[in-house]
Amino acid sequence: MQPPASPASPGSPASRADCLALDAADPLAPLRAEFALPKDRIYLDGNSLGVLPVRTPELVRRTVEQEWGQGLITSWNEAGWVDLPFTLGAQLAPLIGAGGHEVLVCDSVSVNLFKVLTAALRLRPGRRTVLGERTTFPTDLYIAEGVTGLFEGGRTVLLDSLDELDARLTEDVAVVVLSQVDYRTGVLLDLAEITERVHRAGALMVWDLCHSAGALPIELAAAGVDFAVGCTYKYLNCGPCAPSYLYVAERHQGVAEQPLTGWFGHAEPFAFVPEYRPADGIGRFLTSFPPLLALAGVRASLEVWQQVDLAQVRAKSLALTGLFMDRLAELDVVTPREPERRGSQVAIRHPDGFPVVQALIERGVIGDFRAPDLMRFGFTPLYTSYTEAWDAAEAVREVLASGEWRAERFSRRGAVT
Numbered sequence: 001m002q003p004p005a006s007p008a009s010p011g012s013p014a015s016r017a018d019c020l021a022l023d024a025a026d027p028l029a030p031l032r033a034e035f036a037l038p039k040d041r042i043y044l045d046g047n048s049l050g051v052l053p054v055r056t057p058e059l060v061r062r063t064v065e066q067e068w069g070q071g072l073i074t075s076w077n078e079a080g081w082v083d084l085p086f087t088l089g090a091q092l093a094p095l096i097g098a099g100g101h102e103v104l105v106c107d108s109v110s111v112n113l114f115k116v117l118t119a120a121l122r123l124r125p126g127r128r129t130v131l132g133e134r135t136t137f138p139t140d141l142y143i144a145e146g147v148t149g150l151f152e153g154g155r156t157v158l159l160d161s162l163d164e165l166d167a168r169l170t171e172d173v174a175v176v177v178l179s180q181v182d183y184r185t186g187v188l189l190d191l192a193e194i195t196e197r198v199h200r201a202g203a204l205m206v207w208d209l210c211h212s213a214g215a216l217p218i219e220l221a222a223a224g225v226d227f228a229v230g231c232t233y234k235y236l237n238c239g240p241c242a243p244s245y246l247y248v249a250e251r252h253q254g255v256a257e258q259p260l261t262g263w264f265g266h267a268e269p270f271a272f273v274p275e276y277r278p279a280d281g282i283g284r285f286l287t288s289f290p291p292l293l294a295l296a297g298v299r300a301s302l303e304v305w306q307q308v309d310l311a312q313v314r315a316k317s318l319a320l321t322g323l324f325m326d327r328l329a330e331l332d333v334v335t336p337r338e339p340e341r342r343g344s345q346v347a348i349r350h351p352d353g354f355p356v357v358q359a360l361i362e363r364g365v366i367g368d369f370r371a372p373d374l375m376r377f378g379f380t381p382l383y384t385s386y387t388e389a390w391d392a393a394e395a396v397r398e399v400l401a402s403g404e405w406r407a408e409r410f411s412r413r414g415a416v417t
């Protein structure tokens, strides 16, 4: 294989022995022990579902047996259950560059997006358009359609390319919603620069951080972002379908009005009055209480995150993705080579991507496939080693060279891919 003209990771390791040396010197290496990593497998799907932290089962067990089993109803106050959306939000906040009072852990990404998009449209009366990107994770577009459908004259306009953004930022645009990292290609957008452009046009900015939070440092407050949403089950490792989070800039709190006005968003939920009066701060973005047992997964994983330096995460993420891309440079790698333009996954286009990924999984290298033709490999610096990135690239080369993916058993698809 020819070396690439410009390496994605300058100084990429030239041998497996170099990778072993990098692992030995890796400041994040001790964190691998925090995760119940699958034996004899290389897990490169933490960009879809993060690995179980070893401390999670014990905390879930304690929540069930002690807090629920023994504490029963007293645990709402005694175990701090009632504050969890706020206390967990405050713990998550530094990971996305937010103030502790600007983040709330609750609901799914889709539901949180519904709440913040509606609130944003209400903050721009007279403007009725939501702008998004056609290639965004579809639920965001479906929710935007649902929200704009509730406003007279509301519409969702989809950009075929971000190059159209300035031209489409007309006086009717109330909100722009974008993913910081694209779920398919791994393209990373310049959050601060785009937010500024959107603001200059008089619109508000909503970011979806699902594929960036936990993979790179994010500075929401410094960039003046209005609203953001994100999940906790990918790079944050909080568990399948764990509650998500939303961010509301301090300046919008107290004036922004979200539509799902449930009792936990009330100023006095336990006053049980018939009239709705929203809580003063971000609490008004609660609807009901998030699933308590699922919050235990968030609690456990955020304990791990308190020990993590995001600059180290980003440096290792770029080194891992760079090494993988450099080793597979002759393939159709669609993830940008420029470090400032990529997140923490590598996408490779291949017309038979689905069976190739299945053959890799049989070999113990777990990636995934996104239609129509992208193989995705997620790199999670807390638990992915340099040696694993090297071995995974070797496995890709071997599977393609051998043609073993052509076996009939690799073409069968399950409901979830």
Ligand SMILES: Cc1ncc(COP(=O)(O)O)c(C=O)c1O
Residues within 6 Å of the ligand: 108, 109, 110, 111, 137, 139, 140, 179, 183, 208, 210, 211, 231, 244
């Ligand atoms: C970018 C993005 N947004 C939203 C979602 C969906 O979130 P939820 O299922 O929590 O609504 C996902 C993945 O599931 C995603 O990748």
Ligand SMILES: Nc1c(O)cccc1C(=O)C[C@H](N)C(=O)O
Residues within 6 Å of the ligand: 047, 048, 049, 137, 183, 241, 416
């Ligand atoms: N959230 C998921 C789910 O509940 C089931 C299956 C997959 C997911 C995912 O998170 C997919 C992921 N957002 C993606 O980037 O494809």
